Amino acid sequence: xxxTRFAPSPTGPLHLGHAYSALLAHDMARGVGGRFLLRxxxxxxxxxxxxxxxxxxxxxxxxxxxxxxPPLRQSxxxxxxxxxxxxxxxxxxxxxxxxxxxxxxxxxxxxxxxxDPVIGPDGxxxxxxxxxLLSPGYGRGPRPDGTALRLNMARAxxxxxxHPLIFTETGAGPDGETGxxxxxxxxxxxxxxxxxxxxxxxxxxxxxxxxxxxADQDITCVIRGQDLFEATPIHVLLQRLLSLPTPAYHxxxxxxxxxxxxxxxxxxARAIAALxxxxxxxxxxxxxxxxxxxxx
Numbered sequence: 001x002x003x004t005r006f007a008p009s010p011t012g013p014l015h016l017g018h019a020y021s022a023l024l025a026h027d028m029a030r031g032v033g034g035r036f037l038l039r040x041x042x043x044x045x046x047x048x049x050x051x052x053x054x055x056x057x058x059x060x061x062x063x064x065x066x067x068x069x070p071p072l073r074q075s076x077x078x079x080x081x082x083x084x085x086x087x088x089x090x091x092x093x094x095x096x097x098x099x100x101x102x103x104x105x106x107x108x109x110x111x112x113x114x115x116d117p118v119i120g121p122d123g124x125x126x127x128x129x130x131x132x133l134l135s136p137g138y139g140r141g142p143r144p145d146g147t148a149l150r151l152n153m154a155r156a157x158x159x160x161x162x163h164p165l166i167f168t169e170t171g172a173g174p175d176g177e178t179g180x181x182x183x184x185x186x187x188x189x190x191x192x193x194x195x196x197x198x199x200x201x202x203x204x205x206x207x208x209x210x211x212x213x214x215a216d217q218d219i220t221c222v223i224r225g226q227d228l229f230e231a232t233p234i235h236v237l238l239q240r241l242l243s244l245p246t247p248a249y250h251x252x253x254x255x256x257x258x259x260x261x262x263x264x265x266x267x268x269a270r271a272i273a274a275l276x277x278x279x280x281x282x283x284x285x286x287x288x289x290x291x292x293x294x295x296x
Contacts, residue, residue, distance in 0.1 A: 002034030003220045006065075007210070009041045010052035013271035014059045017225070017255040020289035024252055025223040026065045027291065037217050038067040043074040043081075043202050043209060059272040063282050064294055072217060074209055081204035084212055084242055085143060085197065092139035093156050093241065094197055097130040097148045104129075118191070121230040125193035126150060149198040156241055157185045165236050170221065171250035173229040183233035195234055211235050215244040223250045255289055 006022040008014065014022075029036040038060070042048040057071075088094045099107075107127040108117035118125040131152060143149075165183045172178050197208045214222060229251045239246045257270070275285065283293060 002032045003218050004029050004223050005037040005039050005219055007039040007041050008056050011047040013273050014056055015270045016289055019272055019285055020255050022065055023291055035068045037069055038071040040071050040073045043204055078203050080212055089143040090139050093152055094149045095131055095134055095152055096144050097150045099129055120192045122195050148196050148200045150194040151197050153189055153194050160240055167236050167246055168248040170248050171252050173251055174226045207234050211238045219247050221248045221250055225254050226251045
């Protein structure tokens with residue numbers, strides 16, 4: 001069965017871009033008799049607010065979106081994230097990192113590095129400062145708390161067999177990529193690097209939680225914006241490391257403002273609640289984001 005989801009973070013109001021993603025996923029699921037699920041990505045307690053979650057649920061219901069199970073909340077799943085981190089720690093595939101963003105920028109820009117810092121899906125590629133301090137066998141000790149934990153990308157790739165990292169793209173990447181997409185180990189080493197899998201101020205990270213949540217919700221197709229296309233090889237790698245299935249992916253185009261800029265939560269004028277107050281209807285929202293009228 002086709003199973004997909006919409007996974008908003010309650011850190012602000014839904015805008016037209018969110019509405020497009022949610023409606024598209026809902027339409028695709030309903031069109032084939034599949035399941036549509038809702039996930040609330042609320043592990044960052046410093047930014048998430050109950051009032052935003054309530055507004056999200058209200059806006060989705062107003063748009064005519066229904067879900068086939070109670071919403072899954074990441075804040076209820078911390079033991080799952082901890083167990084995965086413990087496994088990766090024992091295998092010495094993650095390590096503690098105490099560097100600040102300023103430290104990383106300074107190290108990556110040092111004269112001996114040469115050239116401009118390389119930018120990956122999560123920003124500047126980590127230069128390996130803390131990785132170079134590791135002692136063999138560190139994974140036999142307890143996983144530390146209160147510090148960032150990074151994936152040792154080279155070691156993770158070396159731990160895999162020779163099967164390539166492949167996912168099926170049913171939408172299109174930013175450059176029109178579709179079909180079977182293969183990522184090389186060299187591309188992950190050079191263009192992604194040691195991404196953060198758990199943050200110092202809350203357990204887990206987007207990359208880790210989304211992989212575990214999609215597996216536990218039996219998602220068969222992940223529908224999301226093209227801005228997350230570059231993160232997909234990271235997720236496929238984590239699925240391999242944690243023996244999880246790889247769903248299909250459908251990356252869709254982004255809704256932009258009149259100047260071509262991608263919408264963000266600070267674009268309150270395009271928030272669904274504001275548009276509702278101005279007299280918009282679910283039908284006009286669908287038309288505005290280029291979707292056909294809902295099927296009765």
